[in-house]
Amino acid sequence: MAIEKIVVVDDEMMIRKALETQLRNKRYSVASASDLKGARKILSRDSFDLVFLDLRLPDGEGTDLLEEITAKTEAPMVVMMTGYGSVESAVSCMQMGAFDYVVKPFSFEQIEVVVDKVASFDKMRRVTKYYVEESDTRSSDIIGESQPVQNLKNLVNKVAKTEASVLITGENGTGKELVARELYRNSMLAKQPYIRxxxxxxxxxxxxxxxxxxxxxxFTGATDRREGRFELADGGTILLDEISEIAPALQAKLLRVLQEKEFERVGGNKTIQVKVRVLATTNRDLMGEVKKGNFREDLYYRLNVFPIEVPPLRDRGLDILLLATSFLARHARKHGIEEIEFSKDCVKAIESHNWPGNVRELENAVERAVILAEKGNAIEADLLGLQSAGGSKSTNPSKILDIESGEIESMEEVERKHIQIALQAFDGNRTHAAEKLGLNVRTLRNKIKQYELEG
Ligand SMILES: Nc1ncnc2c1ncn2[C@@H]1O[C@H](COP(=O)(O)OP(=O)(O)OP(=O)(O)O)[C@@H](O)[C@H]1O
Ligand SMILES: [Mg+2]
Structure with a gap:
């Protein structure tokens, strides 16, 4: 998909109309607004590929909207429009995430060049996002000062420099992928591909x-030749996430790549040689799987040259609060909320909960609380799905059973709320929400339709 939908935000009617008409003539679908308020309304209604944004608007600065836009994950690209006098501010907008700027008055040819540039950049961005999962924009540093996490960081730094295979183990949501990425980023291969x-x-x-x-x-459906992930990773690093789930028939072939560094494509007879560093993660007891006969022992030893165990969150002492406050700041920023904090009771509840879903559970709970928080009020434990004052744990903030009135919500209502929470927690990302809910994406899509939920 190239650029299809564009928003024009400018209070000068002449400019707005001219741009609108010319872009429409080029078959773009265009919406326009004369102020920030109108622009926000348009942007909340639909998803767009590109926004032309004036720097000064009657109800505020274009930069305010720029910040809101770039904080989103699937954000449109932004091109600032500015007069000669404020080119400097336009340049600083690029540091804030704007893609480019144009100086008024501009010709339509200039605009066309910019749109083309955006389109090719956008394409490149999507391709690299699909194949090479480079470090994403948010800081991926491992947060934590506790002894177990310090030990972990030391080990990661040492092991990163070797080219040995690493098996990263740990419970759900402890940060195994994060550790894998750190290993990659600190390795000699940091400039080479990283394929997950x-x-x-x-x-x-x-x-x-x-x-x-x-x-x-x-096979049916193989209409073209396609490179596999090992070929894409050649010269770099591959992360085999959740390695215990690899099909038994494939274990022998994987062993061959690890030992002989070669394989054939499906349906091909040419042997392909690759040099790839292998990182693997699992939340299962892989040795236990070996004993049960589900996982090849020789493969286990090949992968497990360096074992790294990521500790569960409940063993990380003060890190729990450190992480909670850093997630609070991150998500408040993302949702455009200023000055928000946990209540004292809530802090206690966070510290005493045992976080079976580890860092991911904590992060999701905090984000959900940020979304549900009332302006100006501190976050209370119930918003995090916790009971205050260290009582027993509940993870569902919706009131399923009202004991006093004897009201019980229907399964459908509970499911509807649960899906809504999952969607919010993943910023509307259906693939992630479906994965966590244990549904396939199609089922989730149908349920969203059924319950008339916003994706
Ligand atoms: N120490 C940490 N500092 C900051 N963020 C962290 C830390 N550990 C985990 N996270 C964040 O928590 C989330 C879960 O981490 P990650 O996906 O790496 O866990 P995982 O162990 O691979 O989980 P799973 O077993 O479910 O696959 C991610 O968003 C990650 O960035
Ligand atoms: Mg993972």
Missing amino acids: VNCAAISETLMESEFFGHEKGA
């Missing part, structure tokens, strides 16, 4: 072709 494969998310039938690629006509 989520073994749990790929069906057994497709896994081999995902790993090793396929030749044209290898």
Whole structure:
């Protein structure tokens, strides 16, 4: 998809209308606003690819809106429009995440050039996002000062410099992927590709072709030759996430790549050589799986050259609060909320909860609380789905059972709320929400429709 939907925000009617008409003539779908308020309304209604944004508007600065836009994950690109007098501010907008700026008065040719530039940049961005999951924009540093986390960081720094395979273990949501990324970023291969494969998310039938690629006509649907993840990762690092889920038939082939550094594409007979550093994660007891006969022992030892165990959140002492406050700041910023804090009771509840879902549970709870928080009030424990004063834990903030009135919510209502919470927690990202809810994306989509929820 190229650029399709564009928003023009300018209070000068002449400029707005001219740009609107010319862009429409080029078959873009265009919406326009004369102030920030109108622009916000348009942007909340639909998703757009590009925004032309004036620097000064009657109800505020374009930069305010720029900040709101760039804080979103699937944000449109922004091009600032400015007069000669304020080119400097336009340049500083680029540091804030604007893609480019144009100086008024501009010709439509200039605009066309910018739109083309945005389109090709956007395409490149999507391609790299799909194949090479580079460090994302938010800081991915491992937060934590506790002894277990300090030990972890030391180990990561040491192991990163070697080219050995690493097996990262730990409970759900402890930060295994984060550790993998740190290993990569601190390694000699940090400038080379980093390819992640989520073994749990790929069906057994497709896994081999995902790993090793396929030749044209290898199976129904293989209309083209395709490179597998190992080929894409050549010279760099591959992360085999949730390695315990790898199909048994594939374990032997994986072992061969690790030992001989070679494989064939599905349906092909040419042997392909690669040099790839392998990182793997699991939240299962992989040795236990070996004993049960579900996982090859030789493969286990190949992967487990360096074991790294990520400690559960409940063992990290004060880090729990450190993480909670840093997530609070991050999500408040993301949702445009200023000055928000946890109440004293809430702090106690956070410290005494045992966080079975670890850092991910904490982060999701904090984000949900930020969304539900009332302006100006401190966050109370119930917004985090916790009971105050260290009581027993509940993780559902919706009131399913009202004991006094004897009212019980229907399954449908509970499901509807649960899905809504999941969608909020993942910023409307259906793939992530579906994964966490244990649904496939299609089922989730149908339920969103059924319950008339906003995706
Ligand atoms: N020490 C930390 N500092 C900051 N953020 C963290 C830390 N640990 C985890 N996170 C964040 O928590 C979330 C979960 O981490 P991650 O996905 O790495 O966990 P995981 O162990 O791979 O989980 P799973 O077992 O469910 O796959 C991520 O958003 C990650 O950035
Ligand atoms: Mg993970």
